[in-house]
Amino acid sequence: MTMKEMGTFEPLSEIARIDTEKNISVVQKKQAGSNGGTDVDVQSNVEPPVEISLPQTWSKPRKWCTVLIIGLLSLMVAIALVINAPVSDAISGEFDNHSGFLSVFYITVPNLGQVLGALYVGPSSERFGRVPIIHGFTALWLIFTMVGGFSTSIAQIIAFRFLTGATISSINLNPAIAGDLFAPTERGVALSIAGIMPLAGSAIGPIIGPRPKC
Secondary structure (H helix, E strand, O other): OOHHHHOOOOOOOOOOOOEOOOOEOEEEEEEOOOOOOOEEEEEEOOOOOOOOOOHHHOOHHHHHHHHHHHHHHHHHHHHHHHOOHHHHHHHHHHOOOOOHHHHHHHHHHHHHHHHHHOOOHHHHHHHHOHHHHHHHHHHHHHHHHHHHOOOOOHHHHHHHHHHHHHOOOHHHHHHHHHHHHOOOOOOHHHHHHHHHHHHHHHHHHHHHOOOOOO
């Protein structure tokens, strides 16, 4: 039934309605003039094309492969941060450090950097995308980790380990990536995997780490 058959309508401004469940119906209705003007009824029910680049449209194998990769990356990062804990006393002795506080602080200082990193890693990924941010910060993490191995003082190793923690992106972005991949009712398992990997790494690292020589 057209607007003319329905009778006289009051003047309407543009009406736009988006149906988010069906991704259809952008409807615009215009009526020109209130004294016998020509009515215009423009309706578009054409369904927009599905964005294949949206993560939630990916196949299940691709989604779970992504979850596994970022989970293993978080596991590796967490292990690398604490794998040297068993030989902390030997490292302090090599650097002629006699401060009990610094002997413990250099182990935990990456956590302080990670707290700082959470302030800019997440917002940056929202602005520039997950992929460039996680690749860029992971590259920086590798650089600071390797450079820290050439430290010549306890101060240098503390500084480089702090920068290592400040460039951790996988642990910070894992929950966000899981949310990108799955609908709210489906992301429970993915979020569990993303959360358990860093904890497992922190537990495994000291176990498989080197032992001090007797």
